[in-house]
Amino acid sequence: MATVDKLRNGLIDKILTIQNKEVLEALDKLASSSVPESQTVQLSEEQKKMLEMSEEDIKNGRLISQDEMHKRNLEWLNAM
Template sequence: MDTADNIRNNIIDKLLTISNKEYLNALYKLISKSSVENDAIQLSEDQLLMLNMSEDDIKNNRIVSQEELDKMDLEWLKGL
């Protein structure tokens, strides 16, 4: 049986592939009407670790712009 975290992550993965704006707006309206908004979200140790690592990267200027990332992705795709 999937845990709530697994289900949530699977939904997020699928959402990232959707480009239809109307479909996304409909999903957003559905989700925004739920009562989950008032619930505190418990992060896993791994999620907290990733957030802390991200904060450290930002603090130490270990960042890449979206433009640079796009260029790196294109180079990577060309190598396939």
């Protein structure tokens, strides 16, 4: 995956130097045509299990507020 990131970053660097509007429009058209309209994400079995567990937590009322989660996170970080 590092090679994909390296390639993407290299392309971004090159695009940032282009001043020709027609070239940029052509690149935009090319990039837009290569992105699928809807992309299906494949979940691993572990991810599916975590989502199922989350649904069960919601159904059974095992929830806390965002503020409470933030408070717990701060307590945890301060304990380190």
